[in-house]
Structures are given as structure tokens and as C-alpha cells.
Amino acid sequence: MVVYQSNSTNKRSRGFRVRSLSHFAERRVQSQKLPSHEDTYPEPGKSKVTEEKPRETRDEWVISIKDKVNKARGDVTASTWDKLCIYRVPHYLQEDDKKSYFPQTVSLGPYHHGKEHLLPMECHKWRAVNMVLEHTKKGIETYVDAMKNLEETARACYQGPICMSSNEFTEVLFLDGCFVLELFRGTKEGFTEIGYAPNDPVFAMGGLMHSIQRDMVMLENQLPLFVLDKLLELQPDTVYQPGLVAQLAVKFFAQLMPTGEELTKMDKVESVDLVGDNGELHCLDVFHRSLFKSTRTPDGKSLKKSMSSRKQQLIHCVTELKGAGVKFRRKKTDKLWDIEFKKGYLKIPKLLIHDSTKSLFSNLIAFEQCHANSSNDITSYVIFMDNLINSAEDVSYLHHCGIIEHWLGSDFEVADLFNRLCKEVVFDPRDSYLSKLSGEVNRYYSRKWNSLKATLRHKYFNNPWAYFSFSAALVLLILTLVQSFFAVYAYYKPSS
Known part of the structure; x- marks a missing residue:
């Protein structure tokens, strides 16, 4: 009996609390005037018009619109798009993989300056500045004034407004530029030889160097090359010549090269000659040109970009091509674009895939997508490999x-890497420098006789013993036919 009363009491108390809370919620909804279902989701064909008190007259409204138009016209005429070469990565590219486009260790330039996870590297940048000043015996005013003179041109290299004061922007150019040059100088001469400790956490070939190199080839993490040129030119013991910074950059990024063969000395010289002393370039563009040697295709014809997002297949996959009799061979060259198809053999240079390859290719593709004067060589190559894999x-x-060597966990990870790289890329296969070669391979694939030969080879002659068995059977068949012939011949023409 006691238990029952207790339960009744609890039920009544819970009911009171529920009614109280319900009443409180109703009062709160009324006080806040929450929108009803009809307000949030109006019926089709009806639109809810909220009446507002007129804040300005029609003439004032028209004047404000004219001011916006005039401002836009002034922005267009004042813009220097011919210098634009450092871009924000489009959202459609970075949607699924922001890590490949954003620096994780060091910031260069204004886009990512001051971000919390990159602040620990700032003290090492100032160490580089101190080393530059001690090395050159020049006052800091000389470098700051030189960067101040380049401020307007440098700002024009970046997409969108830079929300930094003149002094802040100049300081970023000076600080980051000295840091990059010290990395280049240490790679060329040796970090211990120029005054850094053997166990330095940054200025050494171990430690964070690989992560720094990866961050320095990201599209949003760049400095204009002419900034580095000017800082290097101010150093008294340097015999400055056009293209010297590009040469140092090629040497610095050599470990990131995805080619299986090391660049020859002649190829390095050719790479440097092509980038020259062009103020529109940066480290990512230098890397791009060192891979493909030029902004033009190997046959010397410029590629025209096509704003087509049609998903077209450039070439069949390896398994299908094997079934049609296409044979694959490694081509011994460091020229990544030098792919050849001849007499049924598809020869492809060796591709080295490491943990930075995805970020590297992603930013190179983003640069080609954004920069109007760039070729689409990297995009063409990656899509070609994506179709093969x-x-x-x-x-x-x-x-x-021997065409692919990778340091990833499994072959599946490599296949997934290529299948994701060009997921949202705007590309027309007809504008690829590999379109002609792909057409030749596809024509070879379409011939039935090639498929029949491949089927016979893979199914019946897939090991040396099969050839011996076939040869023995063929000899036995010939002997049997000869024996039968002489038997028949003796029957119709017996000996006299």
C-alpha cells in the first residue's frame, strides 16, 4: 500500500513538472515569436514578403547602386591581372582534402601568416634573418627599404585583397624571403658550413625539412620569385645572375621529384634557362617547369584550355589494355611527359610515389586550373595515369x-590516390598532349586480331612449357600427316 501511494505521488509530481515545463515552453515560444511551419516552408508558388519600413528613398537607393558599379569599374581598371600568379585554391578542389592545400609546418606569404599551428616556426624565421644580417654585414634598413619598393608589385601577385598594413606586408616579404634563401643556401653549401648546428631542428637535411619542402610547393603558400631575387641580389658575396634563385629552388626541391631518374646536369641547366628572371613566377611554378621543362607541349604547340567538365575516358585501364595485347615497358628517362606507344608497347617513365605526392600533384593541378598562362601538362599526365589505374x-x-614505385601502405592506396586527384577538375581530353597517343592505343585496342592473339598468349601460352607442348604437338601432327600421305600414296600407286 505504501509503495502504491508513493508511485501515485511520484506520477502526480512528474505530471505537474511536465505540465509546468510545457506551459513554460509555450510562454517562451510566444515571447520569442518563433516562426511557424508555414513561415519556414511556404506553399509552392507562394512567397512570403516581409514588409519593412523604407530606410532610404528610391533616389538614394539608385545612387548607392551607381556607386557600387563605379567602384567595380575602378577596381577592374586599377587591377594588374598580368602579375597575378598566386591564387586561393578553389573550393571545389579543396572540399574533400584541405590538408593537401594548406601548410602544416610553415607559412610563406600573407595567406596563412599568423595561423596558430604555424606560429612555432616564426622564431626560426627570425633566426634566419639574424644569420643573413651577420653573413652580409648589412643593416636591416637596406632589406626593408628594398621590400618596401616591391610592395605594390608583390601585392598584385596575390588573388584578392590582402588585409595587411603596408608595414605588416613588407615585414612578411622580408622575413619569409630571408628564411627561404637560407634554406636554399644551406642546401647548396651545407647547413653546418654556413653556421648552423648539426642537430638544428630546422636548418638541417633531417628533422622538419621534408615537411617544409612539401609546404613550400603549395599554391597558397608562395612568395613572388622577384622578391627572392632582390634579397639575393643585396648579398655582397653573391655573383647575381638571372635565374640563380630558380636554380637554387630546383636543387632544393630535388627530393620531391616524382621521377624515378635523377635530373641530369644538362636537364637542370635547361630547367633554369626556361624559368629565367620572370617576376610572375614562384617556387611552385619553378617546380612545374622543372618537371615539364616548358609551359608548352613537347611538340612545341601551346595547349588551349577548354571549359568542359565532361567525364571522358582518355585511355582504357591496364587490365583491359593487357587483354587487347598492349605490353607495358618502363622508359628510362627523367622526362615525366615522355610517354611513347610503338608496335604494341606502351613505354612510360618511372613514377615515384611518396607521402607528399598527393599534395604535390594537387597543387600543381590547382595552379594549372587557376593560372591562365599555364599549360595543362600535369593535369593531362595525372588523368592519363588515373585512366590506366x-x-x-x-x-x-x-x-x-618497373613503371610505378611507391612507399605507401598498399597498391589499393595508390589506386585510390589517382582516382581522387582529378575528381572535380575541369578538363577536356581533346586538349591533352597525350590525346594523340591515347588515340593510337585505343585504335590498337579495338582491333579484334590483337585481342585474339592476347587471349591465346594469356590463356594457352602463359608459360614456357606451353610452348614446348605446342611445338611437340605440332611436330607430331606433321609426322602423322606425312605418314598418312605416304600410306595413301602407296595404296593408289603401289611399287612395280
């Missing part, structure tokens, strides 16, 4: 042929 089996076979 559909599965881990395709990667395994290319690895067996």
Missing part, C-alpha cells in the same frame, strides 16, 4: 613492369 591489380602490374 582503376584497381590495385593495375598498380601491381605497373609496379611489376
